[in-house]
Amino acid sequence: xxxxxxxxxxxxxxxxxxxxxxxxxxxxxxxxxxxxxxxxxxxxxxxxxxxxxxxxxxxxxxxxxxxxxxxxxxxxxxxxxxxxxxxxxxxxxxxxxxxxxxxxxxxxxxxxxxxxxxxxxxxxxxxxxxxxxxxxxxxxxxxxxxxxxxxxxxxxxxxxxxxxxxxxxxxxxxxxxxxxxxxxxxxxxxxxxxxxxxxxxxxxxxxxxxxxxxxxxxxxxxxxxxxxxxxxxxxxxxxxxxxxxxxxxxxxxxxxxxxxxxxxxxxxxxxxxxxxxxxxxxxxxxxxxxxxxxxxxxxxxxxxxxxxxxxxxxxxxxxxxxxxxxxxxxxxxxxxxxxxxxxxxxxxxxxxxxxxx
Numbered sequence: 533x534x535x536x537x538x539x540x541x542x543x544x545x546x547x548x549x550x551x552x553x554x555x556x557x558x559x560x561x562x563x564x565x566x567x568x569x570x571x572x573x574x575x576x577x578x579x580x581x582x583x584x585x586x587x588x589x590x591x592x593x594x595x596x597x598x599x600x601x602x603x604x605x606x607x608x609x610x611x612x613x614x615x616x617x618x619x620x621x622x623x624x625x626x627x628x629x630x631x632x633x634x635x636x637x638x639x640x641x642x643x644x645x646x647x648x649x650x651x652x653x654x655x656x657x658x659x660x661x662x663x664x665x666x667x668x669x670x671x672x673x674x675x676x677x678x679x680x681x682x683x684x685x686x687x688x689x690x691x692x693x694x695x696x697x698x699x700x701x702x703x704x705x706x707x708x709x710x711x712x713x714x715x716x717x718x719x720x721x722x723x724x725x726x727x728x729x730x731x732x733x734x735x736x737x738x739x740x741x742x743x744x745x746x747x748x749x750x751x752x753x754x755x756x757x758x759x760x761x762x763x764x765x766x767x768x769x770x771x772x773x774x775x776x777x778x779x780x781x782x783x784x785x786x787x788x789x790x791x792x793x794x795x796x797x798x799x800x801x802x803x804x805x806x807x808x809x810x811x812x813x814x815x816x817x818x819x820x821x822x823x824x825x826x827x828x829x830x831x832x833x834x835x836x837x838x839x840x841x842x843x844x845x846x847x848x849x850x851x852x853x854x855x856x857x858x859x860x861x862x863x864x865x866x867x868x869x870x871x872x873x874x875x876x877x878x879x880x881x882x883x884x885x886x887x888x889x
Contacts, residue, residue: 584636585875591629592689621674624809626853630689631871632845638877639839641884642719644682644699644848645872646711651675654864672865677858678704681796682711683731684718685849693779693794693827696849698731701778702798704852708869714888718837719846731778734826741769741824751775754826760806767818768806771826779827780805784819791819799829809856817856839878 633642651672681701683691691698699717700710735749747754752775760768771780776799784807785791791808807818840846850871854862874887 585640585642585873586634586636587873588632588634589629590689591627593627594625621854623854623858624856626851628689628691628849628851630685630687631848631850631873632687633840633848633873634845635840635842635875637842638879639719639842640875640878641881642717642840643714643874643884643887644711644717645714645870645874645888646708647870647872648675648705648708648712648867649870650866650868651705652866654866672862672867674854674862674865674867675705675708676703677862678852678854678867679796680704680707680850680852682707683849685847687847689849691794691849691851693731693733693781696731698778699848700798701731701796704867704869706798711871712888714874714886716837716884716886717840717848719840720838731827732830734775734777734828736823736825738823740766740821742766747826749826751828757802760804762816762818765820767820768804769821769824770802770804772802773826773828774801776801776829777803777826778829781825781827782807783822783824784808785810785822806857840875 635642650669651674652669653666653671653673679701680703681691682699684697684699685691686696697718699715700707702710734751734754735747737745737747737754741756741759743756743759745756747756752773755772756769757772758770759766760770767784769782771777777797778799779794779796780803781792781794782805783790783792793806793808795803795805797803805824807821810816810819872888876884876887878884
């Protein structure tokens with residue numbers, strides 16, 4: 533009895549050891565080495581790009597260059613128009629600035645903005661008090677009297693309505709109010725081409741206008757509804773148009789009208805334009821009109837234009853004029869305003885935000 537029990541116990545024990553051995557063998561096969569390999573891509577780096585808008589300018593006053601940004605393109609261009617120190621502004625005065633925009637490193641959208649910061653009447657002189665009884669801060673008339681325009685310039689400091697695209701025009705107040713809303717500039721304007729221009733030549737009348745005349749052009753017609761005369765000669769016209777006009781250029785003086793004067797409009801269908809001032813004749817204010825050229829506002833559509841390419845300089849012209857017809861109501865008045873430019877990246881930015889809206 534005792535030996536039988538012992539045999540059974542040995543078999544069970546051996547079986548248990550066998551299972552343990554099998555378990556040990558299985559465990560050993562789980563830690564055996566497999567084929568393997570490793571490759572590494574080292575020295576990875578991501579560098580953020582850069583975007584820098586720099587601005588330069590030069591300014592003319594009554595046709596002569598008087599100030600320039602001597603430091604060239606920079607980030608703090610400073611004030612452009614400071615009059616004084618060039619004396620005080622009088623009727624018939626005018627000025628212009630050509631502003632260079634240069635985007636560094638990456639293409640960019642550029643918005644143009646502006647703001648009228650002061651329009652003050654600094655006291656009523658005796659002549660002004662006869663035509664204006666308002667005075668003080670914010671009561672000036674100069675912002676409404678000055679005519680202004682911004683356009684895409686080719687860098688020559690002169691606006692050519694037949695080949696350069698106008699951005700905005702009107703009284704200084706109107707121009708700055710529109711710029712205060714922000715205008716997205718087109719970085720792909722070709723100044724040498726009038727294609728797509730918003731101020732395009734409508735036609736020219738090569739003679740002295742007469743009251744009641746109608747000039748028919750391919751894009752519209754002009755009616756002369758009144759004339760202004762001096763010593764029996766026509767020196768100004770009142771006109772009406774079937775299309776919106778942005779400018780009328782009147783020539784007079786010398787052979788065939790060697791002098792010209794441009795009157796700008798904010799896309800209107802009626803207006804008045806005068807011949808150039810006759811500065812050499814104390815008895816006459818204007819020359820007789822020799823010919824008149826009309827420019828109309830061409831629709832540009834809804835296209836938002838193109839980005840400004842990096843490493844190129846493009847130009848914006850900005851001009852102002854205090855018309856000769858302005859009187860004593862602007863005596864002692866002053867205006868202050870800002871012009872602004874904001875750049876933002878072009879890539880991944882099909883609908884650029886307006887920073888001024």
